[in-house]
Amino acid sequence: MTQLKTAGRRRGLLGNMTDTNLLTTITIAVFIVMYVCAVAFLQEGFLKPQTLFNLLNANAALIILSCGMTLVMITGGIDISVGGVTALVCMSCAVYLDEAGGNVFVAILLALGIGLAFGIVQGFLVAYLDIQPFIVTLAGMFFARGMTTIVHTNPFNVVNSEFVSLKETRLIIPFLGSVNKKGNYIDAYIEIGVVVALLVVAALFVILKWTKTGRNFYAVGGNRQSALMLGINVKRTTFLSYVICGLLAGVGGFVYFLHVGSGAPSHATGAEMNAIASSIIGGTMLTGGVGNIIGTLFGAMSLALIQTIVSSVGLDQAWWTGITIAAMLCIFLVVQSVIISRRKKKNTAEAEASASEAAVEAKAETVSDKAENSNENTDNE
């Protein structure tokens, strides 16, 4: 038993963290460092709370989509249809509100329904028919994008008064406003979408942390076979993750719609990739089993922040955004890959040390036992 105790002791503070916590910590640290740097070296604008709120306002939909993506990625899958679904939701709601003159409440239901339908179909194909998630959701994306133009070809702004008033609703945050050049006090505000996004983050955080279903997502992503042996309904869990992701794509789609107030086939182009990037930067591993909603929130915010920084530095050409995001993604991926492989090596070394000790103490007579492969897992792990 002695070797077990020392094994525990040998690890430092970081070593004792779970993979999820470690990666989340890195993300939050990076975000804070970036923000502090922005405040220190760039315009004072970053000191205003409204700058932060604007980040949230502009990226509420991305946060919601990323949350769904994180969930699917924790379960070991991927859903690249979310951008397409967002566009479809925008267009469908826009057409419904303007051409059919519908009310906002039904439009919300429509958005949720579209998301849910995508989630259910994709989830079924992935979980129960065992088709690769990438292909299924790729087809989902194609379908959503195509349907968007079938619903309506040209972009247009929604003029439905009910909707416009909802779109322009601002929630004033007291005391955090700022004084402009003319000396007038301007209130800090957030849009409704931000509230929805934060609610989604909170809800998913609670689900992932404190419910059995939530923990099952991690178990399935960690090791499908083991999860099955541990008595978890792997198929249903996988299915559920896609359904929730689809639903959140519907929610995110509506929030996006609320922010832009129009329907267009080109809406949310590349949103799925931004969502994946947010999740990865937020510490979610594509291999599954590791990830955290808070990390994702900061991942999405980091992504937004770096874009703001890039443009405020004066590199406002569109290409810099793409390049910086890609560079960030690249760094995070490499860091993840390095951290995890180093940890694995360490664990293997320890496991082997204890295995060899076990082998010494095993009795010698047992050689006649025709002991074939009983030990292989310790040998080769």
Place this chain on the structure above:
Amino acid sequence: MSGKLDPKGGGSVFSRVLRNQIFIPFAALLLLALFNLIADPSFFAINLKMNSAGSYILSGNLISIIDNGSELAILAIGMTLVTASSKGQDISVGAAIAISGSVLLRVLCGNDTRPETIQAPIIVAFLVSAVAAMCFGAFNGVLVAYFRIQPMVATLILFTAGRSIAAWINNNELPIVPGEEFTYFGGYIPGCPLPTPFLIAILCFVLTWAMLKFTNIGLYSQSVGINEKTSRLNGLNPELIKLTTYIILGLCVAVTGLIKVSRLSTINYSVIAKDIEMDAILAVALGGNSLSGGKFNMAASILGAYVIQFLTTTLYKFDVQATALPAYKAVVVIVLVVMSAPVVREKISRLTKKIRSPKRTAENQA
């Protein structure tokens, strides 16, 4: 050969054809052809007409298919190899085409966006763009092979950055290549009635055939894709082989980039080769190749690419808008993958067995 353990070994000619991998895209092609034949036989008409340059060219839907499908077919070659060796797909090819096209333009036009004459021989420009595309392919390959990042994620980086890099190379300008010569690659060479892209594609197929015939890339990449550990123990270097396949894909990207840019004599960074990665992956899948790596059939992939173009042209014929195309493609993909899913196949075979077995017992009794 001694004994027969594998019950699937024998079988009639018909069942052997059915089992052949190329059957899938072939059947899809026949189905599409049949559909068109019934709907509108004039679909297959091929005319000889004179183009604006004064030379005779062939035209018609079939010609348009082999013309426009060629880029996809060339990409499918690289994509098939990458899929086989790294058990994943490169989603950055569209962005990489933008980069290589941009490099091509940069070399051809120099600093001037509207030059009077081309600033460098086309072959030099192409070689430079090929080197650039292969470098980006190598970048993906290194991430996949040495950092062991899943292909889709690793290539997500370039997917995100690629078009921006392409725009940056030309300072976001849209240079226009002067002269007739350059348009030959995406159009027609005077005196030749067949579209050049198809000729380039044929050249690529021949080169690919030669590559598969005279090197072991096929055996090695399949072996690495199926069992990396075994491959290593048999003296292969799995990382190097994966990297090689990504570099080959880079070369395919450069050729595609040349054709794409030549079609317009200029480039649109955000639109050029848009969604082509999806079509290329689809071509591989349609060819009956497993997207989780391993065994592949190159001819089936190439045929798959043309089937996709056939489908696209057919849909255009029926006045489907270009932007709505993906929806129809998606339905085709889903039907295909559902039909080929092992779970579904097993259920179907069990079902057919059930239907057949009463008959068989009756036969036995008789």
Place this chain on the structure above:
Amino acid sequence: MQQGSLLELRGIYKSFPGVKALQNVDFTLREGEIHALMGENGAGKSTLIKVLTGVYVKDEGDIFIKGHDGAVQIRSPQEAQRVGISTVYQEITLCPNLSVAENIFIGRGKGAGVNWRTMNKKAGELLASLGIAVKPTQQLASCSIAVQQMIAIARAVDMECSVLILDEPTSSLDESEVAKLFALMRKLKARGVGIIFVTHFLDQVYEVCDRITVLRDGQLVGEYEIESLPRLQLVSKMLGKELDDMADIKNDMKTFDDDGGTPVYEAENLCSTEGIKPFNFHIRRGEVNGFTGLLGSGRSECVRAIYGADTVTSGTVRMDGKHVKITKPKDAMKNGIAYLPEDRKRDGIVGDLSVRENIILALQVKTGFFRPFSKAKQIAFAEEYIKLLDIKTASVNTPIKSLSGGNQQKVILARWLLTHPKYLILDEPTRGIDVGTKVDIQKLVLKLASEGMSITFISSETDEMLRTCSRLLVMRDRKLVGELVGDQLTQNTIMATIAGGDQNVG
């Protein structure tokens, strides 16, 4: 159901494509007993257990469990848990990304919420009561394999099951942990729990078990009270050979004389990253030698180091007296070394490729990237070896994964023979294959040696080693501890050397 029995299996059949894994197997587990399930590899133990735990669905037969009327259907692990069967598998079936406490409690219990504090507290108590020194909040991946195994056992024990299946749980435990496990098993037994215990260690069987069921080739051999079945008989029942048969180990073909010439292969202070101590090794032309030792003693790691399969950290290697550098498998191949790995499925076959491609692979790699064999040549090579080794395959183009284990092994062997190696390393070539093929392979080894090939042969079956090898190197604790030749080659000396102690040779 009979009085006092907890679990009854009647007439269980299960087959996989090409394999009849279980044929008409009966099994009875009584209340409060520890029942050993014994058999060689491929005897069907694992399949039986997987049928019982719902991983596989049986083809035919009935399962009865006390407290359930009529036959029960077990279609998934959840259903098995529901009827009171819990299992600890040989390989760890826990989630490495979750905490220790979660791994104990996930997938069970009622309610939708997770109360971390109670869970950690309960897990802490459970772990403490079993003497497992690990924090409940620790991530499982940060625990050693042995601790992970104990955690799996803790989970199973905590499930209030009536049937507990332990599938080779002791293979990664040290002696004190095994003792702890046995104490626990006895405690559960007193509570009336029935325990099915699968192990390879005969000692452990005789230490804790009440009854033994023996399987062989997917069939039931019999069910015995522990007192009525002495060890030797148990072994003979497992192997399906009479005792006389087993004693009759003939060395008639072994005629190797150590002429003291230059060894074909010679290594000094060879050491790899896999935790083996530096060792010296040599082999001469036409010699057959072998590494022996307990599992995990490092015998496979030694040959992997020779072949360059693991990263070699130190040592000098000479082949035919000349210095060579072997750092990767390709170096070894170029120097005429061939290596048949122990885990056929993981390291040996390329499943989806054809028999032909699998046979030519190594020679092809050796020949070079730009010099592929023509199809006709490939077929000629493949057919030659299919005939030579009597490989049973429908055609040269059949995917290797559809062949039986023994034939797969022959294909791998063919792959290496095709490269005409000077030195052939066979790591467990006979594991998990039928008896006929085993004998074929042994004969082939001796024949190849008589033709001048040097062969290192590793097998878990000592009698096989005695039959083929003229020199045995004994490993203990990842260290080379002895070398046995000539008269020393008996079961007793080998065991004594492995055990260490006073009879230590070499």
